[in-house]
Every structure is written in structure tokens, then in C-alpha cells.
Amino acid sequence: TQLLEQSPQFLSIQEGENLTVYCNSSSVFSSLQWYRQEPGEGPVLLVTVVTGGEVKKLKRLTFQFGDARKDSSLHITAAQPGDTGLYLCAGAGSGGGADGLTFGKGTHLIIQP
Amino acid sequence: EAQVTQNPRYLITVTGKKLTVTCSQNMNHEYMSWYRQDPGLGLRQIYYSMNVEVTDKGDVPEGYKVSRKEKRNFPLILESPSPNQTSLYFCASSLTHRGPEAFFGQGTRLTVV
Numbered sequence: 001t002q003l004l005e006q007s008p009q010f011l012s013i014q015e016g017e018n019l020t021v022y023c024n025s026s027s028v029f030s031s032l033q034w035y036r037q038e039p040g041e042g043p044v045l046l047v048t049v050v051t052g053g054e055v056k057k058l059k060r061l062t063f064q065f066g067d068a069r070k071d072s073s074l075h076i077t078a079a080q081p082g083d084t085g086l087y088l089c090a091g092a093g094s095g096g097g098a099d100g101l102t103f104g105k106g107t108h109l110i111i112q113p
Numbered sequence: 114e115a116q117v118t119q120n121p122r123y124l125i126t127v128t129g130k131k132l133t134v135t136c137s138q139n140m141n142h143e144y145m146s147w148y149r150q151d152p153g154l155g156l157r158q159i160y161y162s163m164n165v166e167v168t169d170k171g172d173v174p175e176g177y178k179v180s181r182k183e184k185r186n187f188p189l190i191l192e193s194p195s196p197n198q199t200s201l202y203f204c205a206s207s208l209t210h211r212g213p214e215a216f217f218g219q220g221t222r223l224t225v226v
Binding site: 030031033035040041042043044045048088090092100101103104105106 | 117144146148153154155156158161203205207210211212213214215216217218219220
């Protein structure tokens with residue numbers, strides 16, 4: 001079983017601050033996805049990164065895939081209360097397994113006004 | 114509108130009373146899966162299906178059954194629910210087991226007393 005570890009587990013910061021969330025594994029993934037989940041809803045895809053070293057930007061969010069495709073980070077610039085939520089990373093295995101995505105346990109992010 | 118629909122959203126039941134949670138997707142996706150989400154444990158896969166009549170166990174299959182008689186539907190069956198199955202359940206679908214994106218239903222909050 002491939003494992004993804006996310007850190008920190010909880011993060012509470014003030015509006016306007018920057019933050020970085022990490023997603024690490026000892027396994028290589030063919031791709032890695034980031035999802036955001038709000039209370040009472042299902043996770044919604046933010047981005048998929050495929051190539052080692054790839055960087056993708058989504059407004060104030062910057063996603064990076066590690067060179068070895070074992071880890072990823074999510075950086076938020078000038079966080080806003082609307083960024084509050086549970087952020088999940090998920091990896092698609094590089095092997096032939098049919099079991100789909102492996103999810104990290106998530107980072108609970110609270111942005112205080 | 115592309116969506117995954119789960120029903121019911123909320124369910125309170127008693128130990129031992131069989132129940133079914135329905136899941137339907139309108140995107141003609143081949144891959145569907147069920148997850149449970151518990152505090153501190155994240156999303157854990159219960160069962161998945163690569164296509165019609167093809168299902169397999171995920172990480173936590175005990176106490177659950179699934180069927181995939183049609184491509185769009187993937188019901189989750191609890192033959193004899195127990196209190197330790199109290200959880201938040203999500204159905205998800207994607208084009209293939211590698212994604213590119215998993216679409217989630219809105220979740221079913223199940224309480225077994």
C-alpha cells in the first residue's frame with residue numbers, strides 16, 4: 001500500500017499570511033492531485049501534476065510536484081477566509097494496481113479574518 | 114451537469130438493519146469507488162469497480178458489499194450495520210482508475226445506534 005503523509009495536520013493563520021502544505025511519500029506516483037473539501041461536501045479537484053518538477057499556479061495557489069515524483073507542496077499567498085477548508089493530496093500509483101487514488105489524511109486549514 | 118449523486122444524505126439506523134446507499138454518475142465513467150471518511154483517518158477506500166460486473170476490495174471492505182450491474186450505478190450495501198460503521202461515506206467516479214479526476218458525491222452521513 002502506498003502512503004501519503006500530509007503536514008501540517010492543522011493550520012490556523014491570519015488573513016494575509018502565506019502558508020505551505022506538504023504531501024510526502026516514499027513511493028513514486030505517476031501523478032498527484034490536490035483536492036479541497038468544505039464541510040458537508042465532497043472533495044473537489046484543484047489541480048493535477050504529472051511531470052517531476054512541475055509547477056502549476058491557480059490564482060494565489062502554487063502547486064509543485066517533486067523532481068522524483070514522491071512529494072508535492074501547496075503554497076498559498078495572502079490567504080483569505082475563503083481558503084478555509086480541508087486540503088487533500090492524492091496520488092495515482094506508478095504500478096499496475098487498479099485500486100485508484102491513494103489519499104493523504106488532509107490538512108485542515110483555517111484562515112481567520 | 115456532470116455529477117455524482119448519493120442518497121440518502123443523512124441516515125440514522127439501528128444495529129443489524131440492512132441498508133443500501135445509492136450512487137449514480139452521469140459521466141459514463143468506467144471507474145467508481147466508495148470511501149469512508151473518519152476523523153484522523155482520512156479517506157479510506159472500501160470497494161472499487163473498474164467497470165460493469167468488475168468489483169474488488171479496497172482497504173476496509175469488511176462489513177460492506179457492492180454491485181455494479183450498470184455502468185452508472187454503484188450501490189453500497191451494509192447487510193448488518195454495526196456502530197463502528199458510523200461514518201461519512203463518499204462515492205466517487207473517474208474516467209479510469211488513473212483519473213484524470215475523481216468526481217465525488219456530496220456524501221452520506223451514516224449513524225448506526
